[in-house]
Amino acid sequence: MSPGGAADDARAAAYPVKDRMLTQVDKQILKSWRQYAIEPRIAKFTGRVMRNTGPRIAVVGNCQSFGVAYAMKVLDPSATVDHFSMIARARSSIGLFVKTLETYDYVFSHDFLDGHVRGGGSEELCKRLPKTMIFPAVTFAAFHPDLVYIHDLSRTHGFVCGPIGPYHSAICLFAYRKGLSVEMANALFNENVYDALGYLDMWNDASRELLDTTRDRFDIDLSNELMNWSRRGVFMYSTVHPMSFVLFDLSKKLFEKIELKPRTVNFNHYDIHDLARSEIFPIYPPIAKRYGGQGGYMFKLQNHHLAITVGDFLTLPQYIASCYKIYGKYDPAKLSNPRVDAWLADEATSGLLMRLARENFAAGLTPTL
Numbered sequence: 001m002s003p004g005g006a007a008d009d010a011r012a013a014a015y016p017v018k019d020r021m022l023t024q025v026d027k028q029i030l031k032s033w034r035q036y037a038i039e040p041r042i043a044k045f046t047g048r049v050m051r052n053t054g055p056r057i058a059v060v061g062n063c064q065s066f067g068v069a070y071a072m073k074v075l076d077p078s079a080t081v082d083h084f085s086m087i088a089r090a091r092s093s094i095g096l097f098v099k100t101l102e103t104y105d106y107v108f109s110h111d112f113l114d115g116h117v118r119g120g121g122s123e124e125l126c127k128r129l130p131k132t133m134i135f136p137a138v139t140f141a142a143f144h145p146d147l148v149y150i151h152d153l154s155r156t157h158g159f160v161c162g163p164i165g166p167y168h169s170a171i172c173l174f175a176y177r178k179g180l181s182v183e184m185a186n187a188l189f190n191e192n193v194y195d196a197l198g199y200l201d202m203w204n205d206a207s208r209e210l211l212d213t214t215r216d217r218f219d220i221d222l223s224n225e226l227m228n229w230s231r232r233g234v235f236m237y238s239t240v241h242p243m244s245f246v247l248f249d250l251s252k253k254l255f256e257k258i259e260l261k262p263r264t265v266n267f268n269h270y271d272i273h274d275l276a277r278s279e280i281f282p283i284y285p286p287i288a289k290r291y292g293g294q295g296g297y298m299f300k301l302q303n304h305h306l307a308i309t310v311g312d313f314l315t316l317p318q319y320i321a322s323c324y325k326i327y328g329k330y331d332p333a334k335l336s337n338p339r340v341d342a343w344l345a346d347e348a349t350s351g352l353l354m355r356l357a358r359e360n361f362a363a364g365l366t367p368t369l
Helices: 003-014 024-046 065-075 094-101 122-128 170-177 182-186 191-197 203-216 223-231 244-257 285-290 316-327 338-345 347-362
Strands: 056-061 080-085 106-109 132-134
Touching (some): 056 065, 065 244
Parallel strands (some): 056 106
């Protein structure tokens, strides 16, 4: 299939639609064809020297994929590196998407489900475009062991959103479902509770899960990188949002797999903390202390419009109160999380948490900062 035919398909699909209705993927497809099929011809006609003379690289994926794409551009400034965000549902079809990605020398993709592009997900992409390399998303739970998701069973792949998006506190959800007041829930956020729940001893399990998954499924060894990240202190904004230097190191690994030589560069000079614009889940002080860091109870709301507003934050009492207000709008049966359900079903665990809530509250142990 010729590039021109695919470009025609893109124009036919996009022109009847107002630009504001197109997702990032739709817009990137149009931009990609302009870069590939039109700009070189214009440059040849005008005599302009093309800046990007290196390989064409496409990075497809979730919220971490921009950081990987940006890092790859830093590693090879001569490359054309395009990012396709698989978050919203695109209007483009998997067929058009594959035709677009065929024009790239290298295609890296996270796993993504059917529906982000019409007609297929990452599995279908790999079938149609075998050169696609699936790469891992970095997840690490040791810093944020209390972070959980509440699945909205009425929607496919849906989640209940709280005051900081899909991130919820298992302790807060437990307190709400047990009928505790906001003040009593606040008293559960203490070291004795974290110790009882195993929150202070998550490092080995989190490390093993990260290293085993990346090695066994993706043939990538991150053991040295994990050791270096831990020496820098906290390296995650949440269980699924790593800091940018983590994604830079992952990008170097991906370059090595395709035998592209990464340039030596001080990434600190060019670092963009893209995921810091999203929600940030705090690292509770006793957990941070365990790893030699500084913690707190400041919950950051997402803010992708930094040029307009500096954003907002919630203290722990404000966060709990906001969660309670949101949870009150739901049928309790829909506020389900496997971990919290297990606590509620186990009399020993439930009884222990209730006792600690009472004792901590009586002792005035209701942290805020």
